[in-house]
Amino acid sequence: MWNIIRTFYERSVFRTSERAGGSLSEGPSLDLSGKRTTFSRRPVFRILLLTCTLLASLQLRAEDGYRLWLRYDRIDDPSLLAQYSSAITAMIFPTPSPTLLVARNELLDDLGSMLNKKLPIRTSLADNCLLAGTPMTSPVIAQLLSSKYPGLSGDGYVLHTQQTEGKHLIIIAARSNIGVLYGVFAFLRLLQTHQSIQDLSLSSSSLIQRRILDHWDNLTRTVERGYAGASIWNWHLLPGYIDQRYIDYARANASIGINGTVVTNVNANSLVLTPLYLQKVRALADVFRPYGIRVYLTAKFSAPVDIGGLKTADPLDPAVQKWWKDKCDEIYSLIPDFGGFLVKANSEGQPGPQTYGRTHTDGANMFADALAPHGGIVMWRAFVYDARPQTGHADADAHKTAAIDSDTHEIAAPDRFKQAYAEFTPFDGKFRSNVLIQVKNGPIDFQPREPFSPLFGSMPKTPLMMEFQLTQEYLGQGTHLVYEAPLFKEVLDADTYANGKGSTVAKIIDAAASGAPLTGMAGVSNIGNERNWTSHPFGQANWYAFGRLAWDHTLSSRQIADEWIRQTFSNQATVVSALEKMMMASREAVVNYMTPLGLHHIMGFSHHYGPGPWLDNASRADWNPVYYHRADAYGIGFDRTATGSNALAQYQPQVRQQWLDSNTCDEKFLLWFHHISWSHKMKDGKTFWEELCNRYQSGVDTVKWMQQQWQSLTGLIDKERFTQVSMLLDIQEKEAEWWRNACLLYFQTFSRMPIPPGVGHADQTLEYYKSLHFPYAPGSGGSL
């Protein structure tokens, strides 16, 4: 402990010693970047430079993480700074709209900071001038777009350099105002990541229309599955008090192309639809509008009863339909660009159309009809499974039940894996055109690894929207460094074969394959009111990656990591390289130390913190880890082939084929589909048990390696974040061992096989691990 404390004494965060390259107490160096500057030619220049550097070294540089990837510090490569500075000497940026105004101010402020100068604003062309706008605000831009970028669409943007009237221009252009804002952020990103701006000729448009953050934030300001403090929405103080965070939230989202926010929890509260709260929502919408971000709300299905005084919420009841229509009229009178509703219906206790003997179509279309006149949409979640408590044995259910496991567990509930598909595919093509079905990436629930949901590709006449989870409910919560882009990409790049080979999930949702008129991607937010937004500094990377992928899912995980690191930490090659390696390895690490080889849903009950593979007493069978891993004396895994639940039948034959045979099935999905003998021979020749043990160990080893990588960056990262991540990696390492120890001890009671050499042994008994309780683990039950 003393070492940690001592490190802290040597830090001083809201004091003055913090700077990019070290602290006052570290020594007399005046150099900020660690490189010696080499172009001090004249004495005055040298004095200037020294002074600047000295001042910079003394300035308050609290790297508390609040600035996210929008740090815009002075370019610390002198030759690059000189290059940029001579290329940008003025700007032309008419601002006839609020969006163009915020875009211009962003550009002015951030360039001012990065280039260390105030750019003059001109109205006529000048050499080395930055010209930004739309065809409406500039004939040069009108000409450029029509001649060179005729296909530029929507809120896409162009960054282009050219000579006009003998003057070198850098042009940020778009057809829409929001496009200009996106272009501004893209241009700033080039500078922040030290890219060349000399010969620009690039354009970018999004492949997905609705790029949305879903906040599972309650009106109490607790956050379901939130690990970053309280909700950033201070409902009590709205509308009178506009927290600066709202602005910075909007800026951060706009910078990565996110254009919508569902501000309330899917486990909804009707009260947000009352006039008192709608005034508050309106205030948020007013803040977000210039940044191109629409506000959405979650609609509680029972709202007409809860707050409307009706006796029913039956979607076919005309009074109910009128109530929602009136409610939508009221909302749009306050928020003309209101986005629409996200609805969790008939799922985990939430009311829905089935409560009244109606269908998902009846429910979704009722909302759709009320929203349609105003241009609003419905995002209807496909995350449904029979909400009735299940007992040990099969209930009278239309679904095929899972196989009964021999002697150890008698669970025979329907396979939850299959339920969304079973409930939704019958309604394909029956939803209104302003309905999106929002589907979680996998069939269960945001596990470290899931096969893609079989719904993707199975509803060709219905627009499907992707739901990813940024908050790390099952990925180490607030303390594990897990970069999620590889997880997102794995799903997006998975081939559904829905329209033959190459029908990736990405193509299903971006409508390139299906031609759906409405497209969307949602990410369940990992944002709270902790100073750095996400608590774990690397949680910011997942927010960033989600936005970037929603904008352009063809980007690679590595490319996004590279961008994010440079903007968030440093452009130094050592830093970029080490962090990129860590980030790229981190997702496979968490899979390995938590749920290798296709294990899933074996975490602690309710709060989902830590391992709990032994849990078997939840009120529903399919809330129990034992339901999912089905370990017994023979082996482990959930048989989802024809001898089991046959969930595999929900996939296209080509997909099914990949996973059908336990000997050829990709081992990373093995236990998702097969009940495997402990002595099953794996591709590397080891037994399954040995492989399982090795995978757990490998996960732990990767975390240890990540710790080393991080430590190798001592002195290259600001002290506050360096210490912070060091502590978090220590927790992650301990918890990885905890997972390994608890799971292997438990599974060993079935396999009765020895832990192979090289795999760490548990320092506690299984009983000890079973005895651990965490009544106030955050993210559930009102704990933060």
Place this chain on the structure above:
Amino acid sequence: MWNIIRTFYERSVFRTSERAGGSLSEGPSLDLSGKRTTFSRRPVFRILLLTCTLLASLQLRAEDGYRLWLRYDRIDDPSLLAQYSSAITAMIFPTPSPTLLVARNELLDDLGSMLNKKLPIRTSLADNCLLAGTPMTSPVIAQLLSSKYPGLSGDGYVLHTQQTEGKHLIIIAARSNIGVLYGVFAFLRLLQTHQSIQDLSLSSSSLIQRRILDHWDNLTRTVERGYAGASIWNWHLLPGYIDQRYIDYARANASIGINGTVVTNVNANSLVLTPLYLQKVRALADVFRPYGIRVYLTAKFSAPVDIGGLKTADPLDPAVQKWWKDKCDEIYSLIPDFGGFLVKANSEGQPGPQTYGRTHTDGANMFADALAPHGGIVMWRAFVYDARPQTGHADADAHKTAAIDSDTHEIAAPDRFKQAYAEFTPFDGKFRSNVLIQVKNGPIDFQPREPFSPLFGSMPKTPLMMEFQLTQEYLGQGTHLVYEAPLFKEVLDADTYANGKGSTVAKIIDAAASGAPLTGMAGVSNIGNERNWTSHPFGQANWYAFGRLAWDHTLSSRQIADEWIRQTFSNQATVVSALEKMMMASREAVVNYMTPLGLHHIMGFSHHYGPGPWLDNASRADWNPVYYHRADAYGIGFDRTATGSNALAQYQPQVRQQWLDSNTCDEKFLLWFHHISWSHKMKDGKTFWEELCNRYQSGVDTVKWMQQQWQSLTGLIDKERFTQVSMLLDIQEKEAEWWRNACLLYFQTFSRMPIPPGVGHADQTLEYYKSLHFPYAPGSGGSL
């Protein structure tokens, strides 16, 4: 709304345009302070100066409030900067202890920042050298203290300038290491507030030993009566993760002399005493120790049952006594300087000794005996009142019941005012020597104005500890600017006459009068995890004022405000003068627009937000506003003279005499002690009703005036905080009118008298005000 939004666009907080005096977009001025610098003699110097100023203007200066009063920005008065800089050219500061190490680093960093230079550390005397330490670390200091400050005691400090061996020295000296840290902060304060450091000869010691913040923070991270986000204690991540806030919290507290923190809610949770949580508490204690801050915990009386497996928590049961003794041994093995327990027993549903037929003495002494071997103390709260639900009529109670009010209300519950006195005075002298009885400043519960608690001065053989509430439960919660020092001072300076004239409350608690060996002052914290700690920027002033007064209650409110403003906002005379006036007026304003003339406890139920004088259906009579104001056709107010509850008898005769006669009673306490006719003639000749109306209006008027004062500072305050406080003052103004309107409309139903001219009329009906509900108001029921 557009104006607010627009203001935001022009702000850029985690961007670069923020600086002390304006933003990039405001114009080409290069000057930071608003004054023209005049001493640019040589060209190079001029260039340097310009460069510095330019850089400063571009540097990130996010005035998000996180830095509190510890900003230590560069001294912006050039001649003063030059003066300071030439007076301090090096320092001698040996650091043989963690405390001296943090003290030195603080000094080094903060002087580095304020003087814009790195001070060399020397080991031998030099001219213009700063020498810091204790007699142990420096013979010069040993000599100084013994010769000139022999009376310096405890953690007191000395700031002294002298010539030694022909060298000019500035000496920061103390007998203890913590005293040196306090001296460092006092010295830094001189510079931050632009005081002279030329001829220093001052010493300061605290009059109160235990200067403690009480956190009503739950293990879930919700905060009872908290209005600043979640608890700063992230229990789930402790001990592995040390939030930077913990360090900065310790620094801030040490800077004002606070030396203890009760980290858990008085409505306690036994779980914090389990080994899992004690490890977390230990980690906090380790962080705080070098800053001289001890950790205390709240002890739930039923812990031996809750977590100890015992059948009883009877304080006379030997097994219970042994359990607490063992628990204390366990705690001290982890935290050798653990402070002790704060206990809320037999109050508002909390268990206590009376649960087992025992007395407060039995309970407190049991803890005292367990803690005594380790040097720990017990803070036993006197905030008790019969917890049994009361019905309309008097219950069989030993206490004298309050008079039954004529025809309107038939309440005849015992007077809650009297209960702490009734329960505690019989035990005077019966508590162990390591017990402090912690008494709220007034007899009810932290109202905008209360007479001092009659316990002060009534337990001469028992050390009493003051409990103030910093969090504004009854003072506008998160949004009202109310500077509390005048409230604190009013109580501290009140004369109890316990030992004749001049026996002020302050003298009772600082033991000057009573000679008590143990002294203490507690402030219920207003701190949360919002970026600026207290949500309202002026909430910081209350934290600051509490610390300063706990250190030295002879300081004036104005003096403390002056210090705080200069450190927190600016040394500019216009700013200091305007803010000081606002702050000094703010407490009387809240009294007037909420509870003028002695009204009390007439706020909303449970959450205590907004006016609710009509409330009469709480489960206890004394939770109802009607119980306190007793308005009827005749008049209003609680008769606490001999014709009523006779609570006045609990005061010394001289005090009683001041308040006994409704015609001579200080009108600010009138309704605390008298049931007054609506037409009662006030000292200014008006009827009581007119006066009441005028006072409400006057409260509103003061807030409007505060708004004007604040607006007059446009451009002199950083934009983020300026906008923030502007919005908050707007809310305060609306809520002040709400209070006026709702209360006057309601009381008018009794007085049946017209609203006098000049008093604003309500724009809503009484029914409207009664209809308002705030189910998720923060600070209660798990809402944040």
